[in-house]
Amino acid sequence: xxxxxxxxxxxxxxxxxxxxxxxxxxxxxxxxxxxxxxxxxxxxxxxxxxxxxxxxxxxxxxxxxxxxxxxxxxxxxxxxxxxxxxxxxxxxxxxxxxxxxxxxxxxxxxxxxxxxxxxxxxxxxxxxxxxxxxxxxxxxxxxxxxxxxxxxxxxxxxxxxxxxxxxxxxxxxxxxxxxxxxxxxxxxxxxxxxxxxxxxxxxxxxxxxxxxxxxxxxxxxxxxxxxxxxxxxxxxxxxxxxxxxxxxxxxxxxxxxxxxxxxxxxxxxxxxxxxxxxxxxxxxxxxxxxxxxxxxxxxxxxxxxxxxxxxxxxxxxxxxxxxxxxxxxxxxxxxxxxxxxxxxxxxxxxxxxxxxxxxxxxxxxxxxxxxxxxxxxxxxxxxxxxxxxxxxxxxxxxxxxxxxxxxxxxxxxxxxxxxxxxxxxxxxxxxxxxxxxxxxxxxxxxxxxxxxxxxxxxxxxxxxxxxxxxxxxxxxxxx
Amino acid sequence: xxxxxxxxxxxxxxxxxxxxxxxxxxxxxxxxxxxxxxxxxxxxxxxxxxxxxxxxxxxxxxxxxxxxxxxxxxxxxxxxxxxxxxxxxxxxxxxxxxxxxxxxxxxxxxxxxxxxxxxxxxxxxxxxxxxxxxxxxxxxxxxxxxxxxxxxxxxxxxxxxxxxxxxxxxxxxxxxxxxxxxxxxxxxxxxxxxxxxxxxxxxxxxxxxxxxxxxxxxxxxxxxxxxxxxxxxxxxxxxxxxxxxxxxxxxxxxxxxxxxxxxxxxxxxxxxxxxxxxxxxxxxxxxxxxxxxxxxxxxxxxxxxxxxxxxxxxxxxxxxxxxxxxxxxxxxxxxxxxxxxxxxxxxxxxxxxxxxxxxxxxxxxxxxxxxxxxxxxxxxxxxxxxxxxxxxxxxxxxxxxxxxxxxxxxxxxxxxxxxxxxxxxxxxxxxxxxxxxxxxxxxxxxxxxxxxxxxx
Numbered sequence: 001x002x003x004x005x006x007x008x009x010x011x012x013x014x015x016x017x018x019x020x021x022x023x024x025x026x027x028x029x030x031x032x033x034x035x036x037x038x039x040x041x042x043x044x045x046x047x048x049x050x051x052x053x054x055x056x057x058x059x060x061x062x063x064x065x066x067x068x069x070x071x072x073x074x075x076x077x078x079x080x081x082x083x084x085x086x087x088x089x090x091x092x093x094x095x096x097x098x099x100x101x102x103x104x105x106x107x108x109x110x111x112x113x114x115x116x117x118x119x120x121x122x123x124x125x126x127x128x129x130x131x132x133x134x135x136x137x138x139x140x141x142x143x144x145x146x147x148x149x150x151x152x153x154x155x156x157x158x159x160x161x162x163x164x165x166x167x168x169x170x171x172x173x174x175x176x177x178x179x180x181x182x183x184x185x186x187x188x189x190x191x192x193x194x195x196x197x198x199x200x201x202x203x204x205x206x207x208x209x210x211x212x213x214x215x216x217x218x219x220x221x222x223x224x225x226x227x228x229x230x231x232x233x234x235x236x237x238x239x240x241x242x243x244x245x246x247x248x249x250x251x252x253x254x255x256x257x258x259x260x261x262x263x264x265x266x267x268x269x270x271x272x273x274x275x276x277x278x279x280x281x282x283x284x285x286x287x288x289x290x291x292x293x294x295x296x297x298x299x300x301x302x303x304x305x306x307x308x309x310x311x312x313x314x315x316x317x318x319x320x321x322x323x324x325x326x327x328x329x330x331x332x333x334x335x336x337x338x339x340x341x342x343x344x345x346x347x348x349x350x351x352x353x354x355x356x357x358x359x360x361x362x363x364x365x366x367x368x369x370x371x372x373x374x375x376x377x378x379x380x381x382x383x384x385x386x387x388x389x390x391x392x393x394x395x396x397x398x399x400x401x402x403x404x405x406x407x408x409x410x411x412x413x414x415x416x417x418x419x420x421x422x423x424x425x426x427x428x429x430x431x432x433x434x435x436x437x438x439x440x441x442x443x444x445x446x447x448x449x450x451x452x453x454x455x456x457x458x459x460x461x462x463x464x465x466x467x468x469x470x471x472x473x474x475x476x477x478x479x
Numbered sequence: 480x481x482x483x484x485x486x487x488x489x490x491x492x493x494x495x496x497x498x499x500x501x502x503x504x505x506x507x508x509x510x511x512x513x514x515x516x517x518x519x520x521x522x523x524x525x526x527x528x529x530x531x532x533x534x535x536x537x538x539x540x541x542x543x544x545x546x547x548x549x550x551x552x553x554x555x556x557x558x559x560x561x562x563x564x565x566x567x568x569x570x571x572x573x574x575x576x577x578x579x580x581x582x583x584x585x586x587x588x589x590x591x592x593x594x595x596x597x598x599x600x601x602x603x604x605x606x607x608x609x610x611x612x613x614x615x616x617x618x619x620x621x622x623x624x625x626x627x628x629x630x631x632x633x634x635x636x637x638x639x640x641x642x643x644x645x646x647x648x649x650x651x652x653x654x655x656x657x658x659x660x661x662x663x664x665x666x667x668x669x670x671x672x673x674x675x676x677x678x679x680x681x682x683x684x685x686x687x688x689x690x691x692x693x694x695x696x697x698x699x700x701x702x703x704x705x706x707x708x709x710x711x712x713x714x715x716x717x718x719x720x721x722x723x724x725x726x727x728x729x730x731x732x733x734x735x736x737x738x739x740x741x742x743x744x745x746x747x748x749x750x751x752x753x754x755x756x757x758x759x760x761x762x763x764x765x766x767x768x769x770x771x772x773x774x775x776x777x778x779x780x781x782x783x784x785x786x787x788x789x790x791x792x793x794x795x796x797x798x799x800x801x802x803x804x805x806x807x808x809x810x811x812x813x814x815x816x817x818x819x820x821x822x823x824x825x826x827x828x829x830x831x832x833x834x835x836x837x838x839x840x841x842x843x844x845x846x847x848x849x850x851x852x853x854x855x856x857x858x859x860x861x862x863x864x865x866x867x868x869x870x871x872x873x874x875x876x877x878x879x880x881x882x883x884x885x886x887x888x889x890x891x892x893x894x895x896x897x898x899x900x901x902x903x904x905x906x907x908x909x910x911x912x913x914x915x916x917x918x919x920x921x922x923x924x925x926x927x928x929x930x931x932x933x934x935x
């Protein structure tokens with residue numbers, strides 16, 4: 001790290017580039033930038049708010065020249081410590097680069113700055129009967145730049161794919177400050193698919209300053225189904241039954257008994273007290289097919305042991321069915337003051353078995369685990385509930401979390417479906433990848449960022465523990 | 480034909496994997512040896528040895544697109560992957576399947592059919608094209624408006640690098656952000672970074688009903704404009720193509736047309752094909768509405784086909800680029816923003832070669848336009864053609880796509896032309912990063928040297 005003297009010269013340089021008021025460096029001001037939505041934290045040396053690509057480029061170039069690492073930060077909703085500052089590093093945040101630059105309805109493409117909030121884009125393009133499909137549960141707050149870094153998912157990714165399936169091109173700033181375009185507005189480009197490999201690179205290849213995304217037409221009809229089941233096993237059977245009918249719903253979500261109780265504690269979502277699992281299914285398409293497929297979905301729910309099935313088509317009614325799912329993580333605050341959210345993915349056929357194993361881990365470590373997850377994708381979200389003030393609790397939680405990931409990997413799954421590796425899961429990478437696998441990945445990073453000054457210390461195991469000394473408050477709005 | 484290299488490889492890998500070289504040419508170059516390994520270890524051994532001996536290796540699947548690329552700097556050994564062709568894992572309820580690279584697309588689909596699922600990959604000559612080849616060239620077809628490129632469906636990959644080491648990226652789950660997504664890197668990399676040996680895909684359920692709407696238009700450009708309207712309506716197809724008269728004539732002259740009385744073309748008209756798939760009732764409603772839309776948008780006549788014949792017609796049109804390629808002096812594929820497809824197509828239609836206008840297959844939803852210029856007369860073989868007029872035509876097309884911020888790849892041209900151009904066209908400003916990647920993955924330039932853009 002640079003000496004104090006050098007650092008003050010560096011700060012002056014930053015201020016010259018973006019203006020004095022757009023550099024934060026007082027320790028009190030920096031506190032809000034020390035964490036994201038996960039439990040890792042580190043205070044950055046400074047946070048810079050550029051207003052355009054040129055400023056981003058100059059800031060990165062200046063940092064590069066003095067060897068100070070840089071990480072981009074969207075809105076801090078990340079769930080793997082991805083935007084937590086590297087040691088001695090600064091953050092570039094994008095509240096001033098939040099413009100939707102163009103909505104091209106004919107092309108069904110939007111051009112945005114990285115600070116645009118996911119839901120703002122979707123709301124804007126719905127005026128033109130279009131939508132931006134990837135919808136992380138944090139979409140009210142998360143930014144598209146962050147979505148690119150993490151390759152974010154969301155409930156509707158079951159039918160439409162994740163962020164990477166919707167990004168066409170971007171302008172990025174590399175570690176030395178140079179500006180490069182990846183991909184294009186055309187669906188097909190020549191050469192290696194750099195925008196593809198950039199998406200999900202967790203800020204280690206470069207920082208996106210302009211993003212072109214695909215928009216999809218809003219479907220004619222949407223119908224939501226809510227099935228109440230006596231237990232998770234029967235709900236999992238329903239998931240398989242729907243898939244076996246050749247139906248890929250737009251979304252297929254599950255919440256378990258513990259979550260149902262928490263939701264009901266906070267506000268009545270209309271779930272019966274003895275419900276063991278709730279399944280939410282959304283169909284989209286032409287009215288005709290929604291009716292036809294809807295009958296099949298309802299039949300599948302009853303056949304697999306649903307005790308209640310509700311359905312809604314009007315937007316407001318559908319919102320009510322979704323309310324319990326959307327409020328679930330917040331409601332878990334009524335069970336315990338902290339949670340640790342695991343993002344493991346398993347093949348769909350392994351869901352019931354893996355959830356059984358998760359229950360065993362919960363019992364073994366004496367940590368309640370609530371499950372709120374994307375059942376259609378096999379993307380679990382076991383939520384370990386705890387009170388950080390208990391001595392040794394955080395370590396126990398981490399151990400239990402690793403045990404859950406081991407179960408996912410043993411079932412043919414992986415560590416993270418949509419939250420990223422970041423700081424949180426880097427030491428678990430060897431559960432999935434060999435040294436050689438990771439070496440190939442590092443070769444790609446070296447081609448983009450040979451000096452590894454963008455978001456260093458993430459993704460790959462280095463033995464550095466990042467569990468915070470000071471403790472997190474209750475984090476908000478995870479995916 | 481034996482060569483010293485064949486003998487050495489027989490010594491290294493065993494005589495049974497060394498094939499005669501006689502029937503393979505890459506841009507008129509006959510390789511010194513052809514190897515068809517039966518296990519992955521042999522691929523590792525070959526690559527390690529090739530790197531140490533500075534021998535170049537050209538991976539080959541079904542050999543259908545072997546001439547795509549710039550002239551190779553050298554082409555010593557062809558690595559035929561067709562014997563690495565097993566289905567590794569398929570669980571219908573997971574809607575994923577893992578397959579070895581040498582399996583053909585047709586075989587793969589046949590294996591998935593009992594589970595009532597399919598992999599949304601498209602390629603001409605599906606009974607010859609292999610999964611590895613399709614991934615390497617990033618093949619696409621008439622339904623790319625909905626299914627996009629192979630990148631959208633590949634979720635896991637195993638690759639053998641030039642150091643002989645096998646690595647993987649992704650896995651068997653449909654959502655995965657564990658580590659960098661190297662699936663994207665290998666897809667469309669033309670075999671320049673490693674040998675793809677295994678791939679896992681997301682699958683889709685087979686739809687019970689298929690339909691195609693055929694519409695004739697007086698001009699290609701009016702067909703493209705109408706297709707854009709259709710694409711923005713609730714009756715949007717899952718894919719559509721606009722084709723010029725000569726190509727629609729081929730359809731009309733085919734057995735398909737004879738047996739199903741496809742007869743809506745007049746001399747000089749263009750044909751529009753819109754593809755539908757789904758539940759029967761909804762599919763028919765889309766076809767009904769599309770028919771109205773197209774007639775309102777100036778279609779001279781509309782005809783619809785449903786059921787198995789629709790599937791056969793889709794297969795026929797998927798294969799058509801290969802058919803035409805054989806009779807063409809020059810084939811280019813332009814990619815532009817979809818809304819510019821109509822304008823670009825109109826401009827392309829004025830670009831001549833030897834006085835001939837190009838035939839076109841324009842995918843106005845995806846934004847790709849294939850251009851075919853016929854050979855000059857029947858007598859002229861591609862070998863005797865003068866390169867300069869062809870180069871001029873290529874330049875004209877590139878000027879047009881440059882104006883539209885697109886790209887234009889030369890998919891087929893005489894070898895003498897290849898020695899004077901980069902078939903990939905103007906380089907993106909990210910070329911240096913691509914070259915960096917190549918340098919790290921293949922420091923000795925073993926894999927397909929020189930075939931990709933900018934000397935990669």
